[in-house]
Amino acid sequence: MLVYRLSGTLDDEDLTAALWEAGADGLEERQGFVRAYFAVQMPLDHLPELTGGEWLTEPERDWQADWKLGLKPVRAGRVTVVPSWLVQEVEPGQLTLIIEPGMAFGTGHHATTRMAIEALSSLELRGRRVLDVGSGSGVLAIAASLLGAERALGLDIDPLTIPVAFENAELNGFTRTASGLKSREGGLLDFAQGTLEGESYEEQERYGALVANLYAELHDLLAADYREAMQAGAPLILTGILEGKLELVREALEREGFTGVQERLDGEWALVTAINGPR
Ligand SMILES: C[S@@+](CC[C@H](N)C(=O)[O-])C[C@H]1O[C@@H](n2cnc3c(N)ncnc32)[C@H](O)[C@@H]1O
Numbered sequence: 001m002l003v004y005r006l007s008g009t010l011d012d013e014d015l016t017a018a019l020w021e022a023g024a025d026g027l028e029e030r031q032g033f034v035r036a037y038f039a040v041q042m043p044l045d046h047l048p049e050l051t052g053g054e055w056l057t058e059p060e061r062d063w064q065a066d067w068k069l070g071l072k073p074v075r076a077g078r079v080t081v082v083p084s085w086l087v088q089e090v091e092p093g094q095l096t097l098i099i100e101p102g103m104a105f106g107t108g109h110h111a112t113t114r115m116a117i118e119a120l121s122s123l124e125l126r127g128r129r130v131l132d133v134g135s136g137s138g139v140l141a142i143a144a145s146l147l148g149a150e151r152a153l154g155l156d157i158d159p160l161t162i163p164v165a166f167e168n169a170e171l172n173g174f175t176r177t178a179s180g181l182k183s184r185e186g187g188l189l190d191f192a193q194g195t196l197e198g199e200s201y202e203e204q205e206r207y208g209a210l211v212a213n214l215y216a217e218l219h220d221l222l223a224a225d226y227r228e229a230m231q232a233g234a235p236l237i238l239t240g241i242l243e244g245k246l247e248l249v250r251e252a253l254e255r256e257g258f259t260g261v262q263e264r265l266d267g268e269w270a271l272v273t274a275i276n277g278p279r
Pocket of ligand 1: 106107112113116133134135136137138139140155156157158161194195196213214218240
């Protein structure tokens with residue numbers, strides 16, 4: 001990589017104009033110097049005429065490697081979400097959930113996903129069936145399963161998310177079976193395209209916990225469906241809610257007979273938990 005370095009700042013319009021005119025691909029200011037980047041293919045005996053600085057040849061920068069170096073494991077309660085190359089950094093006693101950052105449909109790096117995993121982590125999920133509405137990458141259903149859920153189902157209206165969620169589950173040691181996925185400990189996990197809308201459930205089909213990372217207006221619309229899909233006394237975890245829209249969710253939950261409504265904030269994002277009331 002060819003760099004022309006001279007003292008100055010990017011506020012100096014004459015200087016930056018001269019560098020752009022000379023054919024620079026990019027400019028950067030670092031420690032009192034302006035650095036102009038030029039295409040490597042430029043013949044060294046035909047360098048643009050510039051004065052006041054010096055030409056440097058520097059090794060190519062691996063932007064992807066730099067980006068990877070900046071990533072850290074995300075600790076969320078008993079679970080740590082990591083990219084595959086940081087698995088050895090998970091502290092002993094933490095459950096490892098591998099999701100490659102940068103991929104679509106939700107990683108542990110968003111405040112809402114992290115808060116939802118923390119809330120799941122505070123529950124005793126062993127022996128429970130968990131429903132994840134809007135499963136995206138599958139991160140929350142996988143977390144529920146790693147936390148001991150007997151069975152977890154992720155539903156998403158976007159069909160593109162389903163194969164991605166399956167792949168992520170496999171990355172976490174789940175194996176495919178004729179009816180979904182199975183964890184190393186024998187927990188069952190599945191993903192399907194769909195949503196909750198006006199469906200009715202037999203008592204034995206109802207879920208022992210429900211998590212949904214959607215948005216406030218949708219929680220308002222789906223509140224009655226959440227209640228129908230859940231056993232009485234089961235915990236509900238809702239996030240994807242902007243702080244300013246909390247009232248909408250609060251009112252919807254009270255209207256439908258949820259009790260013990262609690263809220264948590266992380267920046268502009270809120271997480272709401274509640275308990276399904278008696279039928
Ligand atoms: C913010 S992402 C959450 C992904 C993941 N659960 C997480 O926590 O990182 C929301 C997901 O909900 C899905 N979605 C949106 N509306 C939905 C609906 N009505 N029913 C089911 N899924 C829905 C979207 O396709 C998207 O994958």
